[in-house]
Amino acid sequence: MRLRHIEIFHAIYTTGSITNAAKILHVSQPSVSKVLSHAEMQLGFDLFERVKGRLTPTDEAEMLFDEVDKIYQQMRSIKNTAENIKKSEYGQINIAGSPALGFDVIPSAIAKYHHKHHQVNFNVQTVHNDAVMQTLLEHKCDLAILFAPNVMPGVTSIELAQSELVIVYPKVSFPDCPKELTLNQLKEFEYIDIGDSGPLADLLWTRMMKDNISLEALIKVQTYFIAARLVAQGVGICVVDRFTAEGNLSDNTAIASFNPPLTFPVKALYLENKSLSKVSQEFLSYLTTEFSDDSK
Structure with missing residues (x-):
């Protein structure tokens, strides 16, 4: 069964009709009927008996449903996770920075971001300036914050403050x-x-x-x-x-x-061949604001 077959089968089984399945899936009834027929053809047996306009699960459908439900729940979990990523409510931000920035600026930016995005994980490393750059090049962090970094090929830099x-x-x-x-x-x-x-x-x-x-x-x-x-x-x-x-x-x-x-200058660096995640991009805006407020 394809994922679309599973989605349609699950919707019909749980709602009891093609009409209701079409409503919760926001598609047309003919579309649901077509996918159901295709699923039954591929399986080689009927999933529902059509009696007086009503659909009743066959014995084969009853045996299949528990396994289908497990996959359906996983699909919902994937969809919810994707939505959370889209809303910047899920993910991980890996930062390396100079210890000097750990006294106030970075902790303050993390705290403000965390208050709005509780499910985003942070991994923060504070190491000396040269080690920060090495941490970035070794892919041990996504975002490096450091003082007056040297220009390097393949590394994008954004000035945060003077x-x-x-x-x-x-x-x-x-x-x-x-x-x-x-x-x-x-x-x-x-x-x-x-x-x-x-x-x-x-x-x-x-x-x-x-x-x-x-x-x-x-x-x-x-x-x-x-x-x-x-x-x-x-x-x-x-x-x-x-x-x-x-x-x-x-x-x-x-x-x-x-x-x-x-x-x-104080700059944020990231690798050109490893684009920043959505949550890292959003956190960068918090960091920029924090540096701006700190300089006032």
């Missing part, structure tokens, strides 16, 4: 809490070095070379938020992205932009 490198400093070092500082003003303070932190480290290094200034560091770390927490302990100053700085601000620390500012 951010900046900032200085996190103890308030005792600058009691007037300036909103802007220069590299020259940082020379006398102990510097916490982030080490090899990808494109943002390159951005800072370029400015140092331009200004002919170097910052000597006795402490080196691999993670931005650890540097910010060390500043809170009164160890020195550090240069991190604004997301990390604001996510780890304490009562005794403050944030200053560079003068002139050191800005960089």
